[in-house]
Amino acid sequence: MKNNLRRESTIGVVGLGLMGSGFVVSLLISGHRVKAVAPLAEDMETAPDRIRVQLGQCAESGLLSAPVDSYLLQLDISTDYRILSTCHMVMECVIEIAEIKRSVYEEIEAVVEPESIIASNTSAIPISDLQKYFIHPGRFLGIHVGEPSYLTRFMEIISGKQTNPDYAMQVYELAHHWGKEPTLLRKDIRGFITNRLMYAVYREGLELIEKKKATLEDVDKAFRYDAGSWMTLMGIFRRIDLLGIKDYAEIFRTVFPELSNNETLPALMKQMVEMHAKGTRNLKGLYHYTEEEAKNWDDAFTLFNKDIYELAALYPSGAENLIRKTSKTGAG
Amino acid sequence: MKNNLRRESTIGVVGLGLMGSGFVVSLLISGHRVKAVAPLAEDMETAPDRIRVQLGQCAESGLLSAPVDSYLLQLDISTDYRILSTCHMVMECVIEIAEIKRSVYEEIEAVVEPESIIASNTSAIPISDLQKYFIHPGRFLGIHVGEPSYLTRFMEIISGKQTNPDYAMQVYELAHHWGKEPTLLRKDIRGFITNRLMYAVYREGLELIEKKKATLEDVDKAFRYDAGSWMTLMGIFRRIDLLGIKDYAEIFRTVFPELSNNETLPALMKQMVEMHAKGTRNLKGLYHYTEEEAKNWDDAFTLFNKDIYELAALYPSGAENLIRKTSKTGAG
Numbered sequence: 001m002k003n004n005l006r007r008e009s010t011i012g013v014v015g016l017g018l019m020g021s022g023f024v025v026s027l028l029i030s031g032h033r034v035k036a037v038a039p040l041a042e043d044m045e046t047a048p049d050r051i052r053v054q055l056g057q058c059a060e061s062g063l064l065s066a067p068v069d070s071y072l073l074q075l076d077i078s079t080d081y082r083i084l085s086t087c088h089m090v091m092e093c094v095i096e097i098a099e100i101k102r103s104v105y106e107e108i109e110a111v112v113e114p115e116s117i118i119a120s121n122t123s124a125i126p127i128s129d130l131q132k133y134f135i136h137p138g139r140f141l142g143i144h145v146g147e148p149s150y151l152t153r154f155m156e157i158i159s160g161k162q163t164n165p166d167y168a169m170q171v172y173e174l175a176h177h178w179g180k181e182p183t184l185l186r187k188d189i190r191g192f193i194t195n196r197l198m199y200a201v202y203r204e205g206l207e208l209i210e211k212k213k214a215t216l217e218d219v220d221k222a223f224r225y226d227a228g229s230w231m232t233l234m235g236i237f238r239r240i241d242l243l244g245i246k247d248y249a250e251i252f253r254t255v256f257p258e259l260s261n262n263e264t265l266p267a268l269m270k271q272m273v274e275m276h277a278k279g280t281r282n283l284k285g286l287y288h289y290t291e292e293e294a295k296n297w298d299d300a301f302t303l304f305n306k307d308i309y310e311l312a313a314l315y316p317s318g319a320e321n322l323i324r325k326t327s328k329t330g331a332g
Numbered sequence: 333m334k335n336n337l338r339r340e341s342t343i344g345v346v347g348l349g350l351m352g353s354g355f356v357v358s359l360l361i362s363g364h365r366v367k368a369v370a371p372l373a374e375d376m377e378t379a380p381d382r383i384r385v386q387l388g389q390c391a392e393s394g395l396l397s398a399p400v401d402s403y404l405l406q407l408d409i410s411t412d413y414r415i416l417s418t419c420h421m422v423m424e425c426v427i428e429i430a431e432i433k434r435s436v437y438e439e440i441e442a443v444v445e446p447e448s449i450i451a452s453n454t455s456a457i458p459i460s461d462l463q464k465y466f467i468h469p470g471r472f473l474g475i476h477v478g479e480p481s482y483l484t485r486f487m488e489i490i491s492g493k494q495t496n497p498d499y500a501m502q503v504y505e506l507a508h509h510w511g512k513e514p515t516l517l518r519k520d521i522r523g524f525i526t527n528r529l530m531y532a533v534y535r536e537g538l539e540l541i542e543k544k545k546a547t548l549e550d551v552d553k554a555f556r557y558d559a560g561s562w563m564t565l566m567g568i569f570r571r572i573d574l575l576g577i578k579d580y581a582e583i584f585r586t587v588f589p590e591l592s593n594n595e596t597l598p599a600l601m602k603q604m605v606e607m608h609a610k611g612t613r614n615l616k617g618l619y620h621y622t623e624e625e626a627k628n629w630d631d632a633f634t635l636f637n638k639d640i641y642e643l644a645a646l647y648p649s650g651a652e653n654l655i656r657k658t659s660k661t662g663a664g
Contacts, residue, residue, distance in 0.1 A: 123583075124579070152558075152561050153561075154553075154558035156554070183549075183550040183553050193545075193546045194555070195587070196587065199536075199587045199588065200535065201530075202584065203584075204531075204532035205569070208528065214515075218515040218517070219568065220568060220570055221486075221513055221567065222515060222526040222529065223529070224563065224566065224649075225487075225644070226486035226526040227530060227559075228565075228644070229486065229640050231556065232640065233560075234552065234556065235553065235554075235560075236533060236537060240611065240617070241617035241621075241629075242611055242612055243611070244611065245601070245604045245605065245611055249604065251527065251531065252597055252601060253596075255527070256531065256535055256594060256595050257595040258528075259535060262588060263588050264585075265585050266584070269580070269584060270581070272581065273581045278578070279575070285572070285577060286569050286577075287569070296655055297573075297654060299655055300655055301562070303655070303656045304565040305561065308564065311643055312556070312560070317556075320624075320625065322628040322629060324632065324635045
């Protein structure tokens with residue numbers, strides 16, 4: 001096994017929708033040369049502008065050390081897969097349809113070296129299943145990022161059954177250079193870690209709503225102002241250590257038997273799918289939106305992303321230097 | 333039914349541990365006159381200093397419009413329940429033992445007017461059960477706050493079976509004046525909303541750890557950098573509207589049947605209880621701590637509380653004026 005993925009490596013991205021473009025930006029600002037393939041003709045037209053706007057957001061957040069244009073000089077976009085031939089790693093970000101991904105992998109494997117790493121951003125299809133499409137399956141793995149990836153630190157690196165662990169470790173190590181806080185999943189668990197945990201919340205929340213014990217608004221308020229007030233600092237298990245283990249154990253004992261074990265799609269979500277609700281995108285969703293409100297939410301999300309990114313950076317994860325890096329109060 | 337709970341009302345607090353003291357501070361900075369009863373002699377000694385320190389934290393966070401001492405002038409502390417006689421509302425914050433709470437309620441009911449509201453901060457005992465101890469049960473309700481209550485916006489107001497809804501509504505309305513984002517629960521659900529949702533996460537997280545599919549550290553990292561990056565802005569259901577309903581529905585269908593339905597206390601938590609782990613307090617917990625690390629976490633929590641409180645305040649909940657109140661980027 002060779003590869004030598006490093007800071008100077010050229011990296012490829014296939015698929016230039018919202019997620020693919022974001023990944024391109026995240027690589028550019030980390031100093032990589034990027035080769036991007038647009039399998040859809042429309043992406044050739046929309047992606048360059050989108051990438052420029054996203055780089056502008058990075059500039060506003062103070063993430064750039066040079067002008068936007070100098071990053072764009074490091075990027076080639078093409079519909080021709082052959083531009084990927086020099087890439088040490090290629091990230092696939094196309095639609096979640098296995099057959100389409102399969103044809104993309106064939107195109108990539110035909111042009112890159114056998115030891116180049118190939119990653120997928122899938123969150124719907126098991127990595128081990130996609131791996132079957134490869135001539136050299138050991139080089140294939142999953143990468144799950146927060147959106148937009150240039151402004152979030154979350155990253156899960158998922159090994160499939162045949163993934164060579166050395167390749168996964170190389171991506172894990174390089175991810176720190178991308179400004180990420182990666183986790184390396186050695187088993188290909190369905191739904192990854194973060195999704196499974198959040199789906200457990202959705203299952204319980206939807207049942208509370210169905211049984212009229214709470215409203216959508218109540219649940220969201222509780223999360224914004226309760227869980228939201230500590231989660232970014234410490235996650236959920238550290239919270240137990242800070243608040244008192246005995247109380248949690250006591251309540252787990254009484255509450256676990258009362259939690260939802262529902263295994264089917266809740267009626268509310270069925271109804272949403274049937275009415276073709278797309279949330280803020282078509283003003284039909286769990287909440288009601290005017291056009292202005294939908295735009296306000298999207299804009300607020302962009303701004304909040306930057307704010308919470310900056311706030312999280314003030315609290316390093318190592319306890320030895322945990323105190324806020326620049327403290328207004330002097331308590332640090 | 334009368335009561336007329338209002339901004340000028342004198343409010344009582346019984347129990348001056350960490351939570352009780354925090355509630356006193358939250359009332360003082362909202363402009364109330366506060367009568368505090370310390371049923372434990374040790375609280376008479378420790379509470380005044382603690383309250384002064386907490387008011388100092390409020391001053392640092394810019395929450396005070398007058399010097400700390402002027403707030404202290406609005407506070408009386410005593411071991412004598414008779415100081416509560418003029419209170420329109422009394423908040424009970426004593427230990428989670430039903431018999432002790434019962435005797436406290438008898439003392440309170442003996443001195444206040446029949447229409448004075450009495451609230452409990454219990455998170456372990458159903459409000460409807462405690463309500464049975466009252467001569468006038470209609471005036472009794474639950475109040476569940478984030479900690480420390482003077483720096484958090486979260487508040488659940490829980491009605492028991494016999495609670496007069498008008499009283500609950502009076503507290504709900506006044507809570508906005510306390511700077512809270514309250515939710516009013518009309519049913520006395522076990523574990524409240526926020527706890528049930530979080531316990532669903534703990535159940536799933538502990539099972540992933542038990543099955544060696546993830547580590548404690550992975551789960552916490554995923555929460556800090558993924559869920560933590562959006563939760564304070566929008567809660568969990570709004571998130572679905574912003575990201576795409578169809579994908580969520582599809583994944584719910586496949587993942588719900590795979591989620592934990594465990595109804596017993598997980599082995600890891602049993603083990604913690606058996607070794608008398610108290611987390612950062614005795615340096616035994618889910619994580620390992622040196623004394624310095626434990627202190628760092630506690631200090632960081634205090635600082636982070638202020639930071640996230642201020643950040644959340646920049647994003648009002650109404651969509652009509654959602655954009656960040658003071659935007660550095662001008663996008664608002």
